[in-house]
Amino acid sequence: MEYEKLLDEADEKNIDVIEMKFKGNIKGLYCNNTIAINQNIKTNAEKVCILAEEIGHHYTSSGNILEQSNVINIKQEKIARNWAYKKLVGITSIIQAYKNGIRNKYELAEFLNVTEEFLDEALTYYKNKYGLFYTIDNYIIYFDPLAILEKF
Structure with a gap:
């Protein structure tokens, strides 16, 4: 943002x-x-x-x-x-970044206009809240290590 x-x-x-x-x-x-x-x-x-x-x-x-x-x-x-x-660092923003070709945390931080430290803390927040991953629509977001999988 x-x-x-x-x-x-x-x-x-x-x-x-x-x-x-x-x-x-x-x-x-x-x-x-x-x-x-x-x-x-x-x-x-x-x-x-x-x-x-x-x-x-x-x-x-x-x-x-x-x-x-x-x-x-x-x-x-x-x-x-x-x-x-x-x-x-909303869940849907992470998916949007994936759709835009973002594939690592450095690129994700830049895409979201946040610091890498803030991104790491946000991913830790989500991991503590949801566990190792979160499923939404056709996507599975893994928080540690960060990975996004699209279900077909």
Whole structure:
């Protein structure tokens, strides 16, 4: 997904998105319908991943969850991250990539405009949710190692 499309989605939901400098290693924050993205993020793919997760916080989180030693906050962080996985690396998107000739994880990450790390985490999410594979329509998606089989 393109960064601009996510910005449009945020705008439609009345979420302001600003890019600014952060101290430390914070990449993004969400608070009161405003998302701040670290302007030092180098790649468009990483910005997409960060913005999707922060939009996920808009839909799934409540309160201040910055303190990550709190189990409830950790769960909210995970739920927002899972929302981003489904948004950017949806099962049907994986099949669409296969139909477009994508045959490895590097190409898939590029096709989906996500980082390879984010893609790996998304595939792990699906593996934990569905098991080793998922069947949809005429396709079987294996998550580890990534493979897509078309049934005839």
